[in-house]
Amino acid sequence: MISAYTGTQVRAAEEPLMAAGLGDVLMHRAAHGLAKAVVHELKSHRDRLNGASVVVLVGTGNNGGDGLYAASFLAARGMRTTAVLTGNAAHPAGLAAFERAGGRVHRLTEAALPGLAAEAAGADVVIDAVLGTGAKGGLRENAADLVRAITDKDRQGVVVACDLPSGVDADTGAAVAPVLPADLTVTFGGAKAGLLADPGADHAGRVLIVPIGIDEHLPQPSLRRLEDADIARLLPHPARRAQKYSRGVLGVVAGSEDYPGAAVLACRGALAAGVGMVRYLGPPSVAHLVRLSCPEVVCSTGTVAENRVQAWLVGSGMGPRDHEQLTRAREAIASDLPVVADAGALPALPAMLAPHVVLTPHAGELASLFQRLGHGEDREAVEAGTLGAVRHAAERTGATVLLKGATTLVSAPWGTTFSQADGTAWLATAGSGDVLAGVIGALLAQTGSDVGRFSKAGIAADGRWAAIAALGTALHGRAGRAASEAVSGGPITAGRIADALPEIWGKVSMLSNSGAWKRNSHSQPLR
Ligand SMILES: NC(=O)C1=CN([C@@H]2O[C@H](COP(=O)(O)OP(=O)(O)OC[C@H]3O[C@@H](n4cnc5c(N)ncnc54)[C@H](O)[C@@H]3O)[C@@H](O)[C@H]2O)[C@@H](O)CC1
Numbered sequence: 001m002i003s004a005y006t007g008t009q010v011r012a013a014e015e016p017l018m019a020a021g022l023g024d025v026l027m028h029r030a031a032h033g034l035a036k037a038v039v040h041e042l043k044s045h046r047d048r049l050n051g052a053s054v055v056v057l058v059g060t061g062n063n064g065g066d067g068l069y070a071a072s073f074l075a076a077r078g079m080r081t082t083a084v085l086t087g088n089a090a091h092p093a094g095l096a097a098f099e100r101a102g103g104r105v106h107r108l109t110e111a112a113l114p115g116l117a118a119e120a121a122g123a124d125v126v127i128d129a130v131l132g133t134g135a136k137g138g139l140r141e142n143a144a145d146l147v148r149a150i151t152d153k154d155r156q157g158v159v160v161a162c163d164l165p166s167g168v169d170a171d172t173g174a175a176v177a178p179v180l181p182a183d184l185t186v187t188f189g190g191a192k193a194g195l196l197a198d199p200g201a202d203h204a205g206r207v208l209i210v211p212i213g214i215d216e217h218l219p220q221p222s223l224r225r226l227e228d229a230d231i232a233r234l235l236p237h238p239a240r241r242a243q244k245y246s247r248g249v250l251g252v253v254a255g256s257e258d259y260p261g262a263a264v265l266a267c268r269g270a271l272a273a274g275v276g277m278v279r280y281l282g283p284p285s286v287a288h289l290v291r292l293s294c295p296e297v298v299c300s301t302g303t304v305a306e307n308r309v310q311a312w313l314v315g316s317g318m319g320p321r322d323h324e325q326l327t328r329a330r331e332a333i334a335s336d337l338p339v340v341a342d343a344g345a346l347p348a349l350p351a352m353l354a355p356h357v358v359l360t361p362h363a364g365e366l367a368s369l370f371q372r373l374g375h376g377e378d379r380e381a382v383e384a385g386t387l388g389a390v391r392h393a394a395e396r397t398g399a400t401v402l403l404k405g406a407t408t409l410v411s412a413p414w415g416t417t418f419s420q421a422d423g424t425a426w427l428a429t430a431g432s433g434d435v436l437a438g439v440i441g442a443l444l445a446q447t448g449s450d451v452g453r454f455s456k457a458g459i460a461a462d463g464r465w466a467a468i469a470a471l472g473t474a475l476h477g478r479a480g481r482a483a484s485e486a487v488s489g490g491p492i493t494a495g496r497i498a499d500a501l502p503e504i505w506g507k508v509s510m511l512s513n514s515g516a517w518k519r520n521s522h523s524q525p526l527r
């Protein structure tokens with residue numbers, strides 16, 4: 001599992017070591033990890049390190065100090081290094097080390113800006129070490145102009161962000177423009193939460209975590225990401241004497257005369273995700289299509305209360321005029337069973353819910369939900385601060401909220417938050433969300449009552465609903481990626497996601513569980 005922390009959490013974890021006089025040691029470890037990552041990047045782009053050009057953009061704080069020390073290691077290896085001091089001061093020891101190693105230093109003035117922007121745009125590597133975890137707000141004045149000028153040019157090399165791209169909030173991922181988009185972010189001591197939430201994740205590129213020896217001081221993470229070993233550990237497997245009812249039954253209230261396909265795709269997602277049985281409740285014409293497309297599904301005519309299931313999926317492909325379906329959805333939500341409430345069910349929810357109700361909005365649907373609750377966040381505001389928005393929604397509704405996107409976030413009402421980015425942009429296709437709702441519904445039916453499975457993995461009982469939703473998201477994303485890879489990276493339709501899922505489940509289940517849930521003990525790349 002990837003654990004991510006707020007800037008404040010990481011700084012607090014550094015505190016005891018700083019107090020013991022180890023501040024320089026921490027900075028050297030960080031800078032060494034950064035320099036090593038730059039060398040690795042350069043080696044993958046060119047034959048010789050000698051003569052490669054590196055421009056480091058330096059701020060006034062310790063982030064700039066990291067950048068200067070890293071650049072001094074690179075200068076010592078024969079690279080042409082230039083430091084651009086963006087403020088009126090720079091980390092004194094870092095600057096002295098850089099100059100000793102033969103690096104060139106320029107102060108950023110209005111007059112020097114065009115030339116320095118051209119040099120940065122033509123460099124093999126630009127290191128962004130202007131702002132780190134101690135920053136307030138975004139780049140100012142000349143530094144902002146410099147980044148705009150670099151971004152406007154045709155860049156030659158790669159951008160490596162030191163700890164985080166300057167302008168990205170370490171805690172939330174919110175960004176103040178301009179931000180120099182990084183190809184790689186090398187982050188120290190633990191991933192910053194803002195690198196795992198959009199728009200921060202958009203700017204960060206690949207993320208590499210460099211340990212600096214503060215693990216034992218780190219608290220519970222602010223945000224987590226499930227990896228293969230975690231997925232393997234959390235996925236259910238049928239007992240030898242299992243039968244279909246003991247494996248979990250999912251009730252599906254989805255689809256309408258206008259959108260019958262959503263019911264089919266939700267059922268296909270659920271069937272692919274290991275559930276013992278799917279019961280479908282809906283209009284006869286939709287039930288007919290479901291029977292034809294998925295003969296495994298049992299179509300029922302009874303009421304919600306008359307159908308024995310372990311979990312419900314409600315709302316996919318339903319509209320405000322589908323009164324009968326909406327009544328069923330409300331009954332399911334009131335049933336005390338775990339529920340995935342998707343799409344058309346979201347506007348019909350009661351104001352207060354419980355964590356075992358998992359809402360699955362995209363940004364627009366979340367904005368509508370906020371408006372119904374009397375909050376002003378529109379779609380733009382949600383997209384500008386996805387982590388804050390999903391947490392706010394979970395707190396306000398009492399439900400577990402999953403915000404769909406390139407990075408999908410899931411938040412329990414009281415803290416536990418997951419970020420998954422397992423998929424491909426090809427997943428943004430009609431019906432993909434219906435499949436996702438089906439997958440999560442199937443997992444709720446199979447594992448919702450298994451508190452022990454999650455507590456063994458360090459997840460509290462109330463947080464397990466978020467973990468199940470994250471697990472479903474991870475499987476769905478990986479299945480989408482596999483489906484696209486099967487057509488050489490080409491486009492996929494929603495049905496292909498469901499088709500690819502069982503093999504992904506099988507493959508990930510075979511992985512060894514060793515090493516799951518440990519904290520970062522070596523530099524590791526984050527997807
Ligand atoms: N604390 C430590 O021991 C370690 C810190 N490390 C590095 O230190 C960074 C944190 O260092 P700092 O606390 O010095 O913080 P920063 O380097 O983020 O910057 C703070 C400095 O920038 C100024 N500043 C704040 N907002 C600004 C803005 N919007 N525009 C321009 N200037 C602004 C402040 O006056 C202050 O001088 C981390 O991100 C990491 O890179 C690493 O070296 C690891 C060890």
Ligand SMILES: [K+]
Binds near residue numbers: 132164
């Ligand atoms: K930075």
